[in-house]
Amino acid sequence: MSLISLKNIYKIYNVGGEEVRALDGVNVNIQENEYLAIMGPSGSGKSTLMNMIGCLDTPTSGLYEFEGEMVNEMDDNQLASIRNRKIGFVFQTFNLLPKATAQHNVEIPLIYGNVRRDQRKNLATEALESVGLGDRMHHKPNELSGGQRQRVAIARALVNKPSIILADEPTGNLDSKSGQEIMEIFDSLYQTGNTIILVTHEDDVAKHAHRTIRLLDGKVKEDIYVAA
């Protein structure tokens, strides 16, 4: 059984009386421990597909099954819960809480997941150590470099042991060296069995992945596997 199964997904917006098909009949299956890049020019439906996979959005029609749960039928609370338990988000702009320490930032998903305090501390420490920030736990975002901030964000995405890690242009705001370091972290996360989905328009980033889905005008234009 697939980890993620999208069947006939449509997302239709009504913009000023005009129908916009952001996703126009998308079929995608994603297996466990895949390393996938979603690519496409702006307006191709790339972000909409990412939001759909990330359970931030529900389709206008179609079936979305996530580990056997029917996402397309979920309400806001259920969506929040599945995001909390099964999806780790990494954003282009990091989206850390500026006034909280690295450790506290990493603890946030655990707080929403109602994890006990002592356990939270251990899990956060573990996650930060796994991205090489064991010595930066009590720093606030403004005391960290861009690459370090993104690593905190990755630690935050990892901390709940999610089924997928969903990264939206994770290197977009970083210099090439930091970007390279971040990609190395994704590579090693993949090697330890995680499922990683990258959304990017950079070929350099996408080439880390083993499968590339290209979108154009809301449709899957190509879906290629590259041998590892």
Added chain:
Amino acid sequence: MFSLFIENFRISITSVLANKMRSLLTALGVVIGILAVTLMGTLISGLDHSFEKSMEFLGKDVLYIRKYEWFGDKEWWEMRNRPNIKIKHANSILERSQYAKYVAPVSEWYTSVKRDANEISGVRVTGTTGAYAMISTAEIEKGRFFSSSENRSGSRVAIIGKDIADNLFENENAIGERIRIGNYTFRVIGEIEKQGKFLGMFSLDKQVIIPIGTHQRLFTRRGWTGINVRVDENNIDNATEEITALMRQFRHVRPTEDDNFALNRQDPFKQQYSMIKLAIGGTGFFITVLSLVVGGIGIANIMFVTVKERTREIGTRKALGATPKMILMQFLMESITICLFGGLLGLGLAWGGSFIINQYFPSEMPIDLALTALGLSMFVGIISGLAPSYKAAKLDPIDALRYE
């Protein structure tokens, strides 16, 4: 759920502290509201206290037969033309009334009291009989009241109030010593316990009591006379009616004429007082409600700004698994925190203010009112935070994440 509560509290505190000036200004309405309601409560508690003590002095079962009404709409010049109250009617009332228990004629005059070089001016000199001791609620602390023979013989003996004792005798024993009341020498035979001020206006302790016969001869020509009657406390209304009838009879008032004397009681004081209390309470309530409403609007406004400013944070939190309810609680908590902070500040100021009030008359800040005030500020926080928090909770995570 508890860790979420702690987290929300943490966020609130951080946010309030990060915008100290803004929080303070926002909370100002609540500060003033809470300050008003608490100070009003303190004031009323102090007034109640002092009023009750003063009413105790008058006694609820004592009728004061006087030439002038204490309250009412009679013109003073009409009452001025009434005949004076006569001492002899005191005895007649005692003989004829079935409700009167004790009757004491009272004459008053103000003069100075001296001992050696020390002098107190404006002392109330009361002339009365032994029955006065049975009518007054004040106890004799040292010495004794004068006897009926002293009264009849017009002895120059005096019972002094606490102010006189403290000022003229300090630590000495006053009993048996001599003082000069006006131009006449008196022997001190008793000392009355401390009574305090009457309605915060004049001291009840700045008085001397002497036999009425003596008073008549030395002072009454210039003072006034009245009769105090202590009646059966279960029949105060009947007694009032009966004694009014007796007085009309003694003074030959025709059935068609109005009373030419006044029967004063503490009741009108109470009515007057409850009106004052109502006025203070009403004003305080009005200020409180007004400033809480205005303050609440200010808080709602600033919460909308906060939600706008932190749209991306809300988006991130939602992406990380916060449900709409969790976001709602977060911002509601923040709004409550601002209000509680304002409430506590207001209470702090009121607490300081209550010390100042206490200087003028004894009062204390009522604890239950303080707690109510805190509850009230929380309520304002909830009400004014509701709409902004709901807006935050309902934000679409995608739009929120994309918000610049």
